[in-house]
Amino acid sequence: MKNWLCGTALAALATPILAFxxxxxxxxxxxxxxxxxxxxxxxxxxxxxVQMVWYRAGSADETRGKSGVAHYLEHLMFKGTKTMAPGxxxxxxxxxxxxxxxxxxxxYTAYFQSIAADRLPLIMKMEADRMRNLRLTEDxxxxxxxxxxxxxxxxxxxxxxxxxxxxxxxxxxxxxxxxTPIIGWRHEMEKLTRExxxxxxxxxxxxNDATLVIAGDATPEKVKALAEEYYGPLEPSAxxxxxxxxxxxxxxxxxxxxxxxxxxxxxxxxxxxxxxxxNPGDQRTAAALTILAEALGGNGQTSVLGRAMQFGSKxxxxxxxxYDGTSLxxxxxxxxxxxxxxxxxxxxxxxxxxVLADFLKTGIDQEQLARIRTQIEAADIYSRDSVHGRAxxxxxxxxxxxxxxxxxxxxxxxxxxxxxEVMAAARQVLDRRxxxxxxxxxxxxxxx
Amino acid sequence: xxxxxxxxxxxxxxxxxxxxxxxxxxxxxxxxxKAWLVEDHSLPFAALELRFRGGxxxxxxxxxxxxxxxxxxxxEGAGDLDAQGFAAAQEGLGAHFGFDSDNDxxxxxxxxxxxxxxxxxxxxxxxxxxxxxxxxxxxxxxAQVVSIxxxxxxxxxxxxxxxxxxxxxxxxxxxxxxxxxVEGLARLTQADMFEAKARVMARDRLYVAVAGDVTAAELGPxxxxxxxxxxDKGAEFPTPPQIAMRGGTTVVDFGSPQSVVVFxxxxxxxxxxxxxxxxxxxxIVGGSGFSxxxxxxxxxxxxxxxxxxxxxxxMDLADTWQGSFASANEKVAQAVEVVRSEWARAATQGxxxxxxxxxxxxxxxxxxxxxxxxxxxxxxxAGMQLQGLPTDYVNTRNARVEAVTLADVKRVAKRLMTPxxxxxxxxxxPVGLK
Numbered sequence: 001m002k003n004w005l006c007g008t009a010l011a012a013l014a015t016p017i018l019a020f021x022x023x024x025x026x027x028x029x030x031x032x033x034x035x036x037x038x039x040x041x042x043x044x045x046x047x048x049x050v051q052m053v054w055y056r057a058g059s060a061d062e063t064r065g066k067s068g069v070a071h072y073l074e075h076l077m078f079k080g081t082k083t084m085a086p087g088x089x090x091x092x093x094x095x096x097x098x099x100x101x102x103x104x105x106x107x108y109t110a111y112f113q114s115i116a117a118d119r120l121p122l123i124m125k126m127e128a129d130r131m132r133n134l135r136l137t138e139d140x141x142x143x144x145x146x147x148x149x150x151x152x153x154x155x156x157x158x159x160x161x162x163x164x165x166x167x168x169x170x171x172x173x174x175x176x177x178x179x180t181p182i183i184g185w186r187h188e189m190e191k192l193t194r195e196x197x198x199x200x201x202x203x204x205x206x207x208n209d210a211t212l213v214i215a216g217d218a219t220p221e222k223v224k225a226l227a228e229e230y231y232g233p234l235e236p237s238a239x240x241x242x243x244x245x246x247x248x249x250x251x252x253x254x255x256x257x258x259x260x261x262x263x264x265x266x267x268x269x270x271x272x273x274x275x276x277x278x279n280p281g282d283q284r285t286a287a288a289l290t291i292l293a294e295a296l297g298g299n300g301q302t303s304v305l306g307r308a309m310q311f312g313s314k315x316x317x318x319x320x321x322x323y324d325g326t327s328l329x330x331x332x333x334x335x336x337x338x339x340x341x342x343x344x345x346x347x348x349x350x351x352x353x354x355v356l357a358d359f360l361k362t363g364i365d366q367e368q369l370a371r372i373r374t375q376i377e378a379a380d381i382y383s384r385d386s387v388h389g390r391a392x393x394x395x396x397x398x399x400x401x402x403x404x405x406x407x408x409x410x411x412x413x414x415x416x417x418x419x420x421e422v423m424a425a426a427r428q429v430l431d432r433r434x435x436x437x438x439x440x441x442x443x444x445x446x447x448x
Numbered sequence: 449x450x451x452x453x454x455x456x457x458x459x460x461x462x463x464x465x466x467x468x469x470x471x472x473x474x475x476x477x478x479x480x481x482k483a484w485l486v487e488d489h490s491l492p493f494a495a496l497e498l499r500f501r502g503g504x505x506x507x508x509x510x511x512x513x514x515x516x517x518x519x520x521x522x523x524e525g526a527g528d529l530d531a532q533g534f535a536a537a538q539e540g541l542g543a544h545f546g547f548d549s550d551n552d553x554x555x556x557x558x559x560x561x562x563x564x565x566x567x568x569x570x571x572x573x574x575x576x577x578x579x580x581x582x583x584x585x586x587x588x589x590x591a592q593v594v595s596i597x598x599x600x601x602x603x604x605x606x607x608x609x610x611x612x613x614x615x616x617x618x619x620x621x622x623x624x625x626x627x628x629x630v631e632g633l634a635r636l637t638q639a640d641m642f643e644a645k646a647r648v649m650a651r652d653r654l655y656v657a658v659a660g661d662v663t664a665a666e667l668g669p670x671x672x673x674x675x676x677x678x679x680d681k682g683a684e685f686p687t688p689p690q691i692a693m694r695g696g697t698t699v700v701d702f703g704s705p706q707s708v709v710v711f712x713x714x715x716x717x718x719x720x721x722x723x724x725x726x727x728x729x730x731x732i733v734g735g736s737g738f739s740x741x742x743x744x745x746x747x748x749x750x751x752x753x754x755x756x757x758x759x760x761x762x763m764d765l766a767d768t769w770q771g772s773f774a775s776a777n778e779k780v781a782q783a784v785e786v787v788r789s790e791w792a793r794a795a796t797q798g799x800x801x802x803x804x805x806x807x808x809x810x811x812x813x814x815x816x817x818x819x820x821x822x823x824x825x826x827x828x829x830a831g832m833q834l835q836g837l838p839t840d841y842v843n844t845r846n847a848r849v850e851a852v853t854l855a856d857v858k859r860v861a862k863r864l865m866t867p868x869x870x871x872x873x874x875x876x877x878p879v880g881l882k
Binding site for chain 1: 488490491492493524531532534535536539540541542543544559561588591592594595598599601602603604702703704705706708737738739744747748749750751752753754755774775776779805806809810811812813814815816817819820821822823
């Protein structure tokens with residue numbers, strides 16, 4: 001659906017996070033005079049092109065009390081400019097056989113179109129236009145605020161699992177804005193105004209705060225000429241400063257949450273630990289955590305938690321572990337269990353902790369590590385099949401401050417992670433003091 | 449004045465882009481297995497799609513859920529490998545297998561690296577021809593399916609979809625959950641799993657599509673080895689359902705701030721001469737883009753929902769035209785009213801010349817863009833075979849869309865859209881709806 005939040009996109013990306021060292025020659029970068037970074041990812045297999053513009057501003061950059069404004073503005077970006085009527089951009093893209101959408105995350109907001117390669121000038125012209133020339137009428141901003149509230153109703157408030165995760169994140173971060181939901185807290189969303197959205201727009205929507213990614217059947221020469229023509233004349237914003245967000249204090253106390261909702265059918269246990277992210281020139285710990293997540297809970301049949309709890313003690317229906325280090329600031333490492341029929345959440349937690357303790361003692365199985373490496377190499381090849389996927393990978397990496405080199409080194413770093421590094425990362429991150437354990441169960445407590 | 453800028457541009461770009469033709473080869477193996485192939489040797493892997501027509505509708509009487517459960521067990525142990533051994537072997541090859549079923553089709557998707565092709569297909573063959581259906585695997589996967597059934601029972605989207613299907617299709621497999629029931633699943637045995645496999649996984653209903661790093665010469669022997677040992681014949685296909693389109697609205701009480709709505713009426717057969725006109729009509733009324741009337745009226749103009757779309761659903765034995773959206777409990781009655789009135793407006797007045805032109809340019813322009821990447825191509829090829837389309841359909845399809853006239857759409861809207869039959873299921877605590 002239109003304007004989906006990035007939670008989905010991130011989850012989809014979490015498995016194949018890969019680089020393209022073998023195809024390094026087809027990546028070209030340049031910067032326009034007004035500060036716009038441009039990346040061209042060539043793939044001439046099909047006459048298709050993807051344009052993405054990534055703004056280095058996401059919900060974690062919002063002013064306190066204005067939660068949801070980054071995402072709200074994302075919606076409003078479809079409302080027209082001096083030369084385009086509301087909805088016209090999407091309509092023109094559609095009328096030309098293309099598709100378009102946008103998404104907001106903690107660290108960035110991105111807009112994209114996918115269209116026949118010969119229509120690249122059309123979409124570049126329109127995307128450049130709305131970077132600086134947005135117009136919002138009185139009707140548009142009010143109706144769209146209703147739409148984002150309906151989006152919150154649909155994605156969060158209608159889904160106990162989403163409410164649960166929102167509460168977990170809020171408890172995980174003592175100080176950092178990752179604790180505030182991307183879509184916003186409802187009571188703050190309801191008060192967002194046209195002026196709030198425009199202030200956000202004027203500050204961040206500018207060539208010197210954006211990266212343009214063009215992927216597919218286009219040559220760097222052509223893209224450069226078009227970028228100069230359409231994006232070149234745009235004025236940079238004077239207010240863009242390096243992003244320095246507040247940081248977490250030491251987390252000294254383990255937190256526990258119990259969420260009860262009559263709509264819960266399947267009790268669930270999850271635990272999140274504060275975890276380091278990928279940083280420029282420093283991605284080894286993140287790579288080790290990526291492997292650790294796969295080893296602990298990647299596949300129910302072969303992972304440590306799956307083998308112990310789904311096959312061994314039969315205390316779980318499913319188990320999982322997840323980690324995505326592609327973020328600007330400290331992220332989380334997550335594990336969880338859906339207990340088997342008749343197994344209480346407390347018993348499931350005790351069992352999970354026993355499995356973790358055993359794992360920390362015995363270490364990662366070398367054969368499993370070898371299989372994970374093979375999968376990572378295979379996933380690298382499979383991922384080259386998707387033009388959109390490649391554009392996502394480079395755009396997201398650059399938006400969180402990585403360099404092209406970091407993005408392309410990632411695959412090699414993943415492949416070279418050793419068993420010792422995995423275990424060192426596990427011991428560093430699996431620290432209960434920096435964790436939140438959440439229990440979700442069926443109950444009659446009012447939710448609204 | 450606002451629109452003039454792009455009116456000029458659009459005119460220049462409206463011509464259907466000249467896209468490279470997708471070259472579909474029809475391959476018949478020495479053993480007589482037919483397949484469609486698109487070769488692409490730029491990446492060292494291939495995507496293979498297998499389809500068995502009938503899917504979960506072929507459940508034997510009293511065994512609802514058996515085929516779905518069996519599908520989940522194919523990779524849970526085969527030949528000399530138990531479930532964990534099978535999964536480890538797959539990981540060690542970097543291969544990826546997926547197994548899925550719905551009420552028309554059992555689908556198997558495989559991706560494998562060229563360097564590991566033989567070993568990957570050998571492993572997949574084990575799953576297809578020597579599944580073990582070990583009792584402990586049955587118990588484990590059955591518990592997962594039970595968990596899904598219980599989750600669906602608390603999920604407003606599933607509740608709405610299942611209720612709509614039950615009311616429309618009754619006792620036919622299309623009207624019941626392919627997962628089965630908790631009680632029914634408890635009675636399924638290992639023998640039922642072997643029986644379920646024999647009913648659906650047979651060569652007389654098999655369709656094969658491959659895209660990627662495989663040549664036509666290589667493919668034949670590959671297919672004979674992989675699929676040659678499957679039985680020739682499966683179970684008889686069920687008869688079509690009696691469809692009851694009742695009109696009106698059913699409210700299912702569910703405690704949530706938002707109501708989920710599923711609505712629909714009769715559809716149109718894929719081989720009906722009016723199918724393309726209906727397809728274009730649906731794009732105009734309920735397409736997922738922002739140009740569609742429902743999206744414009746319900747979301748853009750009134751802010752009543754985050755998203756709304758409708759679809760022509762062509763199943764093997766029935767055709768429906770369904771849509772879905774969610775609205776706050778206080779707003780849902782108004783949203784339902786808008787949908788009803790848009791349905792009636794289209795039925796009586798048809799669409800405009802501009803709408804028809806935009807829908808056609810979208811549908812013809814977007815079609816070639818679907819053919820990007822081995823996985824997408826293999827999926828499309830499998831779907832075309834299931835629909836009984838010829839390989840040259842990829843070259844004729846856009847001409848058929850182009851041929852649709854305003855009069856066609858108006859006639860089909862009048863013929864097909866029956867606002868009185870439009871049946872709504874609303875799950876939530878809607879204000880002002882009963």
